[in-house]
Amino acid sequence: MSRVARHIASIAALGILILISATGARAQTVHGLPDIGRGADTKPNTRVGRADAGKPEYTRYCAGCHGDRGDGMGENTQWIDPKPRDFTQATFKCRSTPSGSLPTDQDIINTMRRGIVNSNMPQWRPLTDQTQADILAYIKTFSPRWKTEKPGTPVEIPPETPVTTESILAGRAMYQKFECWKCHGVEGRGDGPSAASLTDSKDQPIHPYDFTTGTRFKCGTTNADLYRIFMTGLDGTPMASFADNIKGNQGWDLVHYLRTLQPIRTPEAALWKTWLAAHASELKPIGPPESGRN
Amino acid sequence: MRIELVASVALCALTSMALTPIHHSAGGTVAGKVTYTGTPPKMKPIDMAKEPSCAKEHPTPVMNESVVTGPGNALGDVVVYISAGGPASAPPAAQATFDQKGCQYIPHVLALQAGQKLEIRNDDQTSHNIHPLSKVNPEWNKSQPPGAPPIEVAYDKPEFIPVKCNVHPWMHGYFAVLNTSHSAVTGDDGSFSLTGLPPGKYTVTAWQERFGTQSQEVTITGNETAKLDFVLKATEY
Numbered sequence: 001m002s003r004v005a006r007h008i009a010s011i012a013a014l015g016i017l018i019l020i021s022a023t024g025a026r027a028q029t030v031h032g033l034p035d036i037g038r039g040a041d042t043k044p045n046t047r048v049g050r051a052d053a054g055k056p057e058y059t060r061y062c063a064g065c066h067g068d069r070g071d072g073m074g075e076n077t078q079w080i081d082p083k084p085r086d087f088t089q090a091t092f093k094c095r096s097t098p099s100g101s102l103p104t105d106q107d108i109i110n111t112m113r114r115g116i117v118n119s120n121m122p123q124w125r126p127l128t129d130q131t132q133a134d135i136l137a138y139i140k141t142f143s144p145r146w147k148t149e150k151p152g153t154p155v156e157i158p159p160e161t162p163v164t165t166e167s168i169l170a171g172r173a174m175y176q177k178f179e180c181w182k183c184h185g186v187e188g189r190g191d192g193p194s195a196a197s198l199t200d201s202k203d204q205p206i207h208p209y210d211f212t213t214g215t216r217f218k219c220g221t222t223n224a225d226l227y228r229i230f231m232t233g234l235d236g237t238p239m240a241s242f243a244d245n246i247k248g249n250q251g252w253d254l255v256h257y258l259r260t261l262q263p264i265r266t267p268e269a270a271l272w273k274t275w276l277a278a279h280a281s282e283l284k285p286i287g288p289p290e291s292g293r294n
Numbered sequence: 295m296r297i298e299l300v301a302s303v304a305l306c307a308l309t310s311m312a313l314t315p316i317h318h319s320a321g322g323t324v325a326g327k328v329t330y331t332g333t334p335p336k337m338k339p340i341d342m343a344k345e346p347s348c349a350k351e352h353p354t355p356v357m358n359e360s361v362v363t364g365p366g367n368a369l370g371d372v373v374v375y376i377s378a379g380g381p382a383s384a385p386p387a388a389q390a391t392f393d394q395k396g397c398q399y400i401p402h403v404l405a406l407q408a409g410q411k412l413e414i415r416n417d418d419q420t421s422h423n424i425h426p427l428s429k430v431n432p433e434w435n436k437s438q439p440p441g442a443p444p445i446e447v448a449y450d451k452p453e454f455i456p457v458k459c460n461v462h463p464w465m466h467g468y469f470a471v472l473n474t475s476h477s478a479v480t481g482d483d484g485s486f487s488l489t490g491l492p493p494g495k496y497t498v499t500a501w502q503e504r505f506g507t508q509s510q511e512v513t514i515t516g517n518e519t520a521k522l523d524f525v526l527k528a529t530e531y
Contacts, residue, residue: 089429089433090432091432091433098434099434099435099436100432100433100434101432102432145432149432177439178421178437178439179420179421179439179461182421182461183460183461193344194344194460194461194462194463197463198460198463199460201425201427201433233434233435233436233437235433235434235435236433237435238423238425238435238460238461239435240423240424240425240435240436240437240460241434241435241436241437242437243436244436244437244438244442244443244445245437245438245439245442288346
């Protein structure tokens, strides 16, 4: 075989490999989405981190945005929206723990690995578990809360209930009752009546999540992630915790409804589409009761 | 009627006995008035059209409450409290209550002691989210739909915490979490009274959300009432 032929053969082999792996990924799709890194993001990181080892790693990878002092005032911050997290407050969006409590170590590791969609926070999956743990240990030196408080107890998520029309309808009623539409809009477009005035805890304007263009969420991709988001709330943002008002399997109803709003092929959306084709006229529109809606 | 009156007087007496630590029943008082100099900003009416269930509760539009004034330059919603020299006291058993009604916070400024139980109620027909923007204490954000049970919390550390509702951006209030049970929030007439002070030298501080703080020293020797007035400088913006 000539050198050129060998080259062509190896490129072809590579192509086949890529094809195979792509098909493999395709076979594992969740709700029509390529299953990129699911499981890898939330795989437990059991390494014990050392702050002194984390400091140079933090300086190299994180300080550009989060700042040398962890105050979210790195040299890139002025160009970034949404703004980088200020670690001196120890207030974190993505947690498994109740609103106001510290997240677990794994919560922060998960955020590092998955990055934050619609922001400048990239995925840091290439960093080793040890480096992630070291950086985490260093991040914790920025707020005294880590010395005096323990992370909250993670919100309990029961096993998911079956996706049924009844569940979706119950979730839709919750979307109306809990006034999710005030921010997220009657169709989930993030254009509710309160959307324009929303600010985060640092008085920066912030957009509510647009379900109709979004596939991933800030804090995950799965149904359980979605459940967790509205139960814990995203601290530091207008997104409140609903844990006092949504209990157990009720949460799955809301998850099932929210999935129908997204531009992805989900079992919920398929079922909903079929049901709507015959029953759309029976639905009262979502929105303010006074306007004759609902 | 009479029985009712007697019963309620007895109940009041009982409650105050139960709630007031012994050393409060006697002692000195610091009383006075808070006024302003200069020109305070004009408060604007709040447009609640986006929340009809609240708008209809107010026949005349509600004004923004960040500066509340009365006749004679009186300044309301000022927290006056013992900031130094006060006797250490356990948080009162009585809970502080913060109500959401007509898409307003009642009271607009709530003074409470660190560790004291705080009950937050929703008396509206709309969902609120209660979002106290604390920096020293952990920051939380909870939703409270109509008819939901009260939210019970406590703050461990002293801090003046702005409170807002993200759904209704005009809603704005304060938790004044203090290290003392000796505090008062002035009414529209600007007057306040701190009672039950044992003899000693105290620093009394007045805090207004827009005009900042001012402190004065006062000495109590017995059961007298020391007069203490505050004049805060109004800043337009």
